[in-house]
Amino acid sequence: MSSTTSTDPDVERAQPPAAKSREKLDLRIAFWTIPVYYLLFGIIFVPLAHVMPPPKPGLSTQQIVDFVESHSLTIKIGFGILLVVVGFATVANALIALQIKRMSVGSVFAYSYIVALAVGALPGCLFCALSFLTATLRPDRDPRIIALLYDMGMMTFVGSLGCFATAYLVLALAIFLDKNEIFPKWFAYITIWQIVTELMAAPIFLFTDGPFAWDGSISFWMGTAIFGIWECCLIVLLYRAVKRQPADERVPD
Template sequence: MMRSLLSPEAITERTDAGPKPAGKRDVWICYWIVPAFYTAFGLIFVLLTRVMPPPRPDTGPEQITRFFDDHAVTIQIGFALLLLIVGGAGVANGITVFHMKRMTTGSVCAYIYMAGMAVGVLPGCLLVAFCFLAAVYRPDRDPQLLALLYDLGLLSYVGSLGCFTAAYFGFAIAIFYDRNSIFPKWLAYVTIWQIISEILATPVFVVRSGPFAWNGSISFWMGSVVFGVWLMSVITFLRKATELQPADEPALP
């Protein structure tokens, strides 16, 4: 009886009876950093620094000075926290690139995505932090200089276009031509809308009011909704891709 339980056939049968653990521990660790990072990112930009939704562009130096005076402490706290956790963006991009390299499209699109996102973090995230931190660093700064920092930070945050469109292009192409079904094909179309929303934000550099201003319904709000749908979809399917990844899958080159 004991010999039959320990026979190779019995061991194989018991091993195959239950599902093998999928994914890898390091991939799961990286995955859970992604929703944690973007939750903290949203709290910082919405509640602490008041960058989302953006304050008005059609305002003068006096109102801008009052804005920085009113929110100086929360701006310092919020962007100090951001500078501590901004590496979470690299983790988010890293796990996305990891699963993109598991696609049948190869590594080129994955590298396009990685490079585009890496370049985009400076104008799309860090520059507004440095501008706002510099603005509140010296409360007696000339109001005209405060207005310059205000404009530079918010124009960069809403109007950083080309680096992200390149990343989204690589991501969409990779999904369209992938045969491993890492991400669903409809996510590629949502990604194309990401590109469209970036292009539609171009007028923020010349328009101070209306739907194409940096706080407008098209330049900001439509782009934010599309980005929110895209981001939640990516996070959801990153989890699914990690769950379905074979536990014994060989390491990627």
């Protein structure tokens, strides 16, 4: 007497609740790193490091020294935390790159996006943090050196242009060329405005006052407002894309 095993397709396709709860767990984890990271980013740069809103570029050497000394402890705490958590940005960027690879475009767009942001993070984030941390390390340092570190930190933070502009251009082109409708076309137009904001920041190397200085209404505030809108749209669209993505989908290499 031989035993038989059920081959009912419905039974084979059935999944226990525990298995269903594990579907796309990696994608969900990657997604939630984005709002968590940007929440930490805001806490670090605003109330701790006091880099946003930016301090004025036209300060005297003594005013810069006073600024660094008065915020020395919170700068160390904030940027110290940043050096620990900045790696989470790579998870967020990888999730965006994965959605680009799901589009009907070549994988070169996804790889270009990752590399452009990885290179841009060096001056746009890490160099700023290290400049301010170095400025606070030795209070007896020559005031002119502290002023130099202050200028270098702020210029790299606001003025890191090319790499980020390239990343936004790659993303916008991928969305325009995509036929799989991973992201809506209107998001590509918002992404183009991100490129415009990077170009708006170019004059910070020439001005220490006015709308084109690193704390100006055009170079900083307009760009920050557009980035905030773009980031909110991105989070919503990524959530929808992850939710729609089949758990067994094979993404091209």
